[in-house]
Amino acid sequence: MRALLLATTLALPAAALPAAAADLPVRSVTLSNAGLMQVEHAGALAPDAAITLRVPLDSVDDLLKSLLLRDPAGRVEEVRLAAQDLEAEAFHGLPLRPGDFESRASLMRALRGQAVKAGGAEGRLMDAEDTEAGLRLTLLTPGGLRLLLLREGEEVALADAALAGLIARAAEAMAASRSADTREVTIRLSGATAAREVGLTYVAAAPLWKPSWRLVLPDAAGQARLQGWAVVENRSGADWEGVRLSLVSGNPAAFAQALYAPVRVARPEVPVRAAERVTVEADTGPRPVPAPAAAMLATAARAKEAGAPPPPLAALPEAAADSAAGRVAFTLPRPVSIRGGETANLPFLDAALPAEPLWWVQDLSARHPLNAVRLANATDRVLPDGLAAVYAAGGAWLGDAELRAMPPGEQRILAYARDREVQVTTANQDGERPTGITLRRGTVVIALARRAETALAIDPRGARGRLAVDLPRREGWTPLFPVVAQGDFGLRTEAMLDGAAATLRFAWERAMEREVPLWDAGLGDPRLLRWRDIDLDAQLRRLPGGPGTLEALRSVLERLPAEAPGRAALAEVVESLGEARRLLDAARTAIRAHALAAAALERARAAVEDRSGAAKEEARRRLTEASLAAERSGAAADAAWEAWQRQVQAVMSRAG
Template sequence: MRRLTLAFLLTASTALATELPVRSVTLSSAGLAQIERAGEVPADGDVTFRARTDDVDDLLRSLIVVDQAGTVEGLRLPARDLTGEAFRGLPLQPEDFDSRARLLSALRGQEAEAGGARGRIADAAESEQGLRLTLVTQRGLTTVLLREGDEVKLVDEGLAARVARAAESLAAARAADERRIDIRLRADRARQVAVLYVAGAPLWKPSYRLLVPPMGATPPAGSPTAPTAPQARLQGWAVVENASGSDWDRIRLALVSGEAAAFRQRIYDPITVPRPELPVRIAGAVQVRPDTGGVPIPLPAPAPVAALGGRAFEQSERAAPQAARRAAAPDAPVGAGIADTANPAAGASAEASAGRVAFVLSEPVTIRSGETANVPFLDIRLPAERLWWIQDLSARSPLQAVRIRNTSQSTLPDGLATVYGAEGNEAGVFLGDAEIRAMPAGDGRILAFGRDRDVLVNQTSTTNERVARVALRRGYIALEMVRTDQTSLAIDPRGARGPVVIDMPRRPGATPRFTIVSEGDFGLRHEAMLDGSPQTLNLAYERTMTQSLPLWDSGLGEPILLRWQNFDVEQNLRRLPGGPGTMERLQEILARTPENVPGRADLAAVVESMGELRRLLDDARMKQRTYRSADQVLQRARQAAEDRTGPELQEARRKLNAASRDAEQAGAAADQAWEAWQRAVIALMQRGS
C-alpha cells in the first residue's frame, strides 16, 4: 500500500480534553435518563464525551455543568449534516478521498509544494515508480515523482485547514449515530467537574415476585410476637437496558417511577424561517408613440391597489422535564411461614417527593453498552389475605385473589407479579400472574391470579315495584313508586372458608341496599364471609320514580263544554272518567298499596268516585240510546205524515205529535244524565291540592 503525506496546515487548539466517564444514571418511567459524568479536569482543560446523535436534542436543552472553580465558555459539536457542511464551498466531494490521485486531481489549479517544486496542480496519476504529480510553474510544466513518505503541501493555509476538516468529517461520518461533545472550560487549577444531562432511554420495567399465604390462613395463636395478619413477601426486580452508547462501569443507579411531563424538541436541526418574497422593482421600459393629432382624452380609470400578502408564523416551545429523582421502599425481615427465598445482595435507599418515587441501589452497578440487566430493587413483607373475587356477575366461578396493603413509606410502581404459594401444598408452586397498578403508601390492592373452579356461582335477577306514596292533585293522581332490582348470587364454596369480594356496577339514580366497603373504577365493592356451606347473597338497588295518572283526557277539552250530541261517547268510552280501564287500573294500584302508605285514603276515595262516575256514565249512555231510538221513531213518523192524505193524514199527525213528545222527553233525560256525570267529573277534578 502506498502512502503519501498531505500537509494541510491547521491551527489546532493546545487545550487538553478530558473524557468524563459515566458516574450516575437515573432512569425515569417517562422514558428519560438523567446521566451524570464526572472526573478530574486539569487547569485550562476542556471536557469531552460522546453521545448518541438522537440524544443531542435532549442534551442541548438540559445540559448542566458543575464546576465550582471554573467557568464555562460553551459547548461545541459537529453539525447535524456533518459532511455536507464540511464540504460546502470546497472543490472536493467525499468520493475524492477514495485515492490520492483523485484527491490531487480534484485540487487542480491550487498552488502546492512537492519534491522541491512549487506550482499549481495540473494532474496526478499513479505509476509503477510512484505518484506522478504535474505542476504548472512560471517556466512551464514540471512533473514530480512522489514516493512513500513524500509530502504535498498546499500553500493556501485556509484551504488546507478546510480540507483537513473535511477529512475529519469523513472519519466522524463513519459513526453517524454519535457525536463528540466538547465543553470548553476556563480555570487556574485542577478540580472535579461534573456534567449532567437528560436523554431518551428505554423504560425500566419493574416486575415482582409475590409469595402469598394460603386461603384461610390465620396468624399463629399464642405468640406475643406473631403478626396481626398473614403476610406476603414482595420482591421487586427491574429490567434495565443500557442504550446510551457508553459503558456504565460501577455507576450509581436510581430507578424513578412517576408521571413527569416529557417532550421532544428538534433544536439540533437547522431551522430556517420562511419569509415573504418581494419582487425586484425595476424601471419600466420607455415607449414613444407618434402624435396623431388631437383626440378626446378619456378620464383615467382608478389605479388598482397592490396588496402585499404576508404569513404569520408561530413558534412554540415546550419546557423540558426536570431530571429524575430518587426514592425506595425499606427492607423488612422475612417472617416465619414465608418461603425462604434469597435476599438481594444490596438494599435500596428511600427517597421520595410529591407524586414520584425512586429506588436507589446502594451498591454500584456495571452494565456495558448494549447490555440488558435484571437487578433486584425491593424486598418487603406486606399484610396479605387470600380471597375470592367476583368481577363478572355471570361467571360460573370466582377469581382467586390476594389482598395486600402497602405498609412501606413509598409508592410501588406498576408491574407484573408472578405469584407463588408460600406454605403447605402450594409452597413453591406457580399460582398465576397478577398485575399490580401503582400503589401509594398505605393503599391496598386486590390482585387476581387465577380462577377457582371448585367454587360454583349462580346468578339470578328479579325486579319489582311498590307504591311508596300517593298524592291527589287537581286533575291527576301522583304516585311515588319504588323499583327494586335485585341480583342474587348463590355461592357454593364446597367446604372452603374465606372472604368473597363482589364488584357491583354503579346505577345512576339508584340507591344500593347492600353494604359498600369501597368505591373506585371497579364500581361498588361488597364483601361477605363464606363459612363453607352454600350461601345466597342478595344485592339490591332501589330507584324512586314518579308516575302521574290523569283523571281527565286533556285532548277532550274542558269537561263542561263537552256535548254528547256532538261527541261519539261509545267510540271514546275508554277516554272518559268512569269508562272501562281507568277505574280498573286504579283498583289494581289500590290493591297492592299497603295500608300505611301515605295518601292511600285519597286513592281509595278516587276509586269510589270512579265507581259513581261509572254508574252516572252508564245511566247517561242508556238514556242517550233511548233518545236515539225515540228520534228514529220521530223521523219515521215525520216521513209517514208527509206521505199520507185524507183520514190517514190525521192519524199520522197524531203519531208524529206523540213521537215528538217522546223524543223531547228522552233528549231532556239524556241531557240531565250527561250533566249529572259532568258535575261529578268536575267535582272529582277539583279535589286535591
C-alpha cells in the same frame, strides 16, 4: 476500488478548542418509570482542561434541555458539539459531495476548474483519469493543455488555501459521520487555577426500568413474601462501572423539545390561482357493517401442591428507599456495573406483607370467580407497578397477577387464576313500589321507590373463605348493601362463605315520580265538551272514568302503605273516579238509546215519503211518535252527560 493514495496539501486553520480534554466517568444513574434517566458524571479536572462526553444522538435534545454543571472554582464558558447534520453542513458551499471521495480520479474531476500545482506545472484542472500507470491529469496552462502522469506519492496542491481548508474539514466531518448515532459534547470551563472535583448531571430518555415481583402466598391468612426485581437496560452510550444505581417510581411531568435540530420558520405560500377542478367520487354502493367480535375468555387451572416442602426462599439485598415529592427512589445497596447495551435483572425489595386469600367476582357474567389475594402494604414506601408471579407456599406456580402502584398502608386485590371448581350464577330483576301521593293541578303524582336487584347464586362446594364482589356504580341510585370500597371498579362488597351454597342479593333503590293526569288537556275544557262533538267510543280512554286511569290508581291504592302520605286523598280521588265511571256508563247508555231513537226517526221520515193515502197518514202518526221519542232520548243523554261533567268537576277539584 483502488485506495486514494495521492496526497493533497490542504491548509488547516488553528484549533479553537482547549488544549486538553477529560472524560468524566459515570458515578450514578437514576432510572425513572417515566422513561427517563438522570446520569451524573464526576471526576477530577485540570484547570485548563475541558469536559468531553459522547452522547447518543437521540439524547442530545434532552442534554441541552437539562444539563446541570457543578464546579467549585470555575465558571462555564460554553457547550459545543457538531451540527446535527454534520456531513451536509461541512459540504455546504463546496464544489464536491461525499460521493466524490470514492476515488482519486472522481475527487480530481469534482475540482475541475480549480488552480493547482502538480508535477512541476501550474494550471487549472480540466480532467482526471485513473490508469494502470498512474493518475493522468489534464491542466490548462498559459501555454495550452498539458497532460501529466502522476505516480503514487506525488502531490497535487490547490492554489486556494481557503478551499483546501474547507475540503479538509469536510473530510473530517465525513469520517466523524461514520459514527452518526453519537455526538461528542465539549464543555469549556474557565477561571480555575488548580485541579478540582467537578460534575455534571443531565436527564435523557431511557428504557423504562421494569419491576417484576415474586409473591409467595401463605397457606392461610398470614404473611406473604414479596420479592421485587428490576429489569434495567443500559442504553446511555457509555459503560456503567461501579455506579450508584437508583430506581425511581413516580409521575413527573416530562417534555421533549427539538433544541438540537435547526428550526426554520415556514412562510405561507400564495398559490397561483386557477379555475377550481371539479372532482366527483363514484358511488360504489353500501358496504356491510361488521358484527362485533366475541369476547375471549381466558382461563387458568388451579395448581396443586405436592411433594416435600421446598427449601426456604433466598433472601434478597434490600434497596434503601427514599420518598419525597410524590416519588420513591430505591437505591441499590452495592455499586452496579452494566456495560453499554446490556440488560440486568437486579433485586431491590424483600418484604413480608399481610395477606388474605379470597374469591373475587369482577365480571357478573362469569361462571367462576377469580382466585385472588388481598395484600396490605406494610412497608414505608410505595410499591411500583409491575407483574407478580404468584406461588403457593409449597412452591407451585399459581399464575400471574398485576400489581398497581400501592402507597404505604393501602391494600390491593391481586387475581392470579380462575377457580373453576366454584360455580356462580347471576340474575337481575327490577321493580317499584309507591311510597306517597301528591295531588297537583288535575294530576295525581305518585312517589315511587324503584328497586333494582342483582342476585348472585354461588356454590363453593365445601370451601370456606371471603368473597369480594365488584358491582357497577349506578348514578342516582342508593345501594342497600354494605359498600367496603369504591373506585374505578365501581362498588365493592364482601361476604363470608361457609362452604354451603348461598344466594347473595344486592339491591339499589332510587326515588322517582310518575304523573297520572285525570283529564286529557287535548280535549279542552271539560265543561264545554259536548258528547255530540266527539266519537265517544274512540275517545273513551281519555275521559275521566274511562278504562285505564281508574284501574291504575286503584292498583296504586292497594299497594300504598297505610301510613303513606296522601293515601286518604288518593282514596277520595279513586272514589270520585268510581262515581264518574258509573255516570259515564249511564251517559253512554243514554247516548246509545238516543242513537237508536234517531235511527228510528230517520226510518219514519223515509216511510212518510214512500206512502200515500191512509198508509201515509199512519206513517205521519208514527213519525210524530218517533220525533217525540228522539227528543226525550236526546234530553236524557244531555242530562246524563251533564251529570258526568259535574262529577268530573268534583274529581278535578279534589285534585287541586
